[in-house]
Amino acid sequence: MPHVHFDSLKKPDKGDIVLFVFEGKEGGDSFRFINKILDGALDRALKANNFTGKLGEVCALIAPNTCYSQVAVVGLGPQVQFSIPQARRVGGIALEKLQGKVHALKLMADWDFTELAAHIVLGIVLKNYAFDGYKTKKNPSNSQKLTEIYVYASDYEGAEQQWQKLNPLAYGVYQTRDLVNEPANHLTPPLFAERIKELESLGIEVEILNKSQMEHFGFGALLGVAQGSNQEPKTVIMSWKGAPHDPQPPLAFVGKGVTFDSGGISIKPSNGMEDMKMDMAGAATVVGLMVTLAKRKAKTNVIGVVGLVENMLSGDAQRPGDIVKSASGQTIEVLNTDAEGRLVLADILWYTQDRFKPRFMINLATLTGAIVVALGHVYAGLFSNNDELAERLYTIGCKVGEKMWRMPLGEEYDKALDGDFADMKNIGGRDGGSITAAQFLQRFVSTTPWAHIDIAGTAYTDKDNANGPKGATAFGVYVLNEFIETYYEN
Numbered sequence: 001m002p003h004v005h006f007d008s009l010k011k012p013d014k015g016d017i018v019l020f021v022f023e024g025k026e027g028g029d030s031f032r033f034i035n036k037i038l039d040g041a042l043d044r045a046l047k048a049n050n051f052t053g054k055l056g057e058v059c060a061l062i063a064p065n066t067c068y069s070q071v072a073v074v075g076l077g078p079q080v081q082f083s084i085p086q087a088r089r090v091g092g093i094a095l096e097k098l099q100g101k102v103h104a105l106k107l108m109a110d111w112d113f114t115e116l117a118a119h120i121v122l123g124i125v126l127k128n129y130a131f132d133g134y135k136t137k138k139n140p141s142n143s144q145k146l147t148e149i150y151v152y153a154s155d156y157e158g159a160e161q162q163w164q165k166l167n168p169l170a171y172g173v174y175q176t177r178d179l180v181n182e183p184a185n186h187l188t189p190p191l192f193a194e195r196i197k198e199l200e201s202l203g204i205e206v207e208i209l210n211k212s213q214m215e216h217f218g219f220g221a222l223l224g225v226a227q228g229s230n231q232e233p234k235t236v237i238m239s240w241k242g243a244p245h246d247p248q249p250p251l252a253f254v255g256k257g258v259t260f261d262s263g264g265i266s267i268k269p270s271n272g273m274e275d276m277k278m279d280m281a282g283a284a285t286v287v288g289l290m291v292t293l294a295k296r297k298a299k300t301n302v303i304g305v306v307g308l309v310e311n312m313l314s315g316d317a318q319r320p321g322d323i324v325k326s327a328s329g330q331t332i333e334v335l336n337t338d339a340e341g342r343l344v345l346a347d348i349l350w351y352t353q354d355r356f357k358p359r360f361m362i363n364l365a366t367l368t369g370a371i372v373v374a375l376g377h378v379y380a381g382l383f384s385n386n387d388e389l390a391e392r393l394y395t396i397g398c399k400v401g402e403k404m405w406r407m408p409l410g411e412e413y414d415k416a417l418d419g420d421f422a423d424m425k426n427i428g429g430r431d432g433g434s435i436t437a438a439q440f441l442q443r444f445v446s447t448t449p450w451a452h453i454d455i456a457g458t459a460y461t462d463k464d465n466a467n468g469p470k471g472a473t474a475f476g477v478y479v480l481n482e483f484i485e486t487y488y489e490n
């Protein structure tokens, strides 16, 4: 994680400088400042490039004088349209253009730049993320990571305060990405549980349920998924008590943590199966959220529950047609062993609701390929039994740029799950696949306000973009942190 320093608007003596301009507007003080030092070279370069300041447009001068190695001007688009997600994007783009060549970036900021500056910094920090610990030979062209960011701004104290609020989020996102990117041989359920246990140093209470404890609680659905693997399943309960005197029940977040989803006996095609190391992204998002809350000492009480299992094939694996009994007492015919996420969630949703009686329960899961068909990689699917909860998640998602689209629930869909030989089946057919999956989850939620976020399309990206490199995105950490801060703190 780069160090971020803040200082008044002054002349940086050397290095790589980035300036920001809105579309169709004159550059502010910082621009004039540097332009003057460079005898008008910035103005001339922008004219020669027909630079208009469109969002993400970059004009870079290489070694314009003996002090500066690079001066880049980055467009912010029209000022009236500028938003938090755009600030992050612009930061990511700025680094993208320069990455590998710089270890220190000097941002110069003016206008009413205070808040924006911090969001641009966040964009840079998130873009600078890399998961390269397993590469024994570093590629010299991209191994030089950014280590320092300097922000020179007129209201630098304000910008610094804003950054203090966002810095914990950067930690949370890094944590989630690290977990999701970790290959399944290095992140088995027991190893995942150990990684969570380390968070006790942040003041998060961690409780780990082992297999026999889960047997005791009757987690037949979760254990059925785990039985084909040599790895012992774990359920981990995290608790952040930031408001010890608050008499209200806690908020609860629940995550699917399938450390590898081979599909089980209903095995997946081999092409692309490697991506199924990310099938624990829901759990990793809950963990990253807890880290963020602890780092910023959030004044609220939050429970995080993750079900960690590996879905494998073996002589002990669960078979299509097997009938299992969930913690709720309801029985399930497992017609497809690849519809395993809902089996894991069935038990931990029930357990969380029963034990903590939370104010609401939000689960995150890479649950269905069908949500990718419906919404692509832009919006996550949002399902809820509570309009206020859905509304709030939707609103904050738009604000911070982790967008969710509400999908329907209803009896007509639910019927598809009625079982022939047990209370229900674990699949409802191809049509409306992400909705019937959500209906399945709802059968394990009683009257608790509940939302299910299907992040199968948004948790992972197959190529580099302005938000970060190929791999985990940590979608959900930002929106849920902001959602808690907006509605559930004092």
Ligand code: BES
Residues within 6 Å of the ligand: 261, 263, 279, 336, 338, 339, 340, 341, 366, 367, 368, 369, 370, 372, 427, 428, 433, 456, 457
């Ligand atoms: N983990 C997958 C869903 C998934 C797909 C996540 C693509 C990320 C990217 C889930 O366990 C699964 O296999 N779902 C099946 C359900 C089907 C058998 C009813 C699917 O979507 O095909």
Ligand code: MG
Residues within 6 Å of the ligand: 261, 263, 337, 338, 339, 340, 341
């Ligand atoms: Mg599956």
Ligand code: ZN
Residues within 6 Å of the ligand: 258, 261, 279, 338, 340, 341, 366, 367
């Ligand atoms: Zn899965």
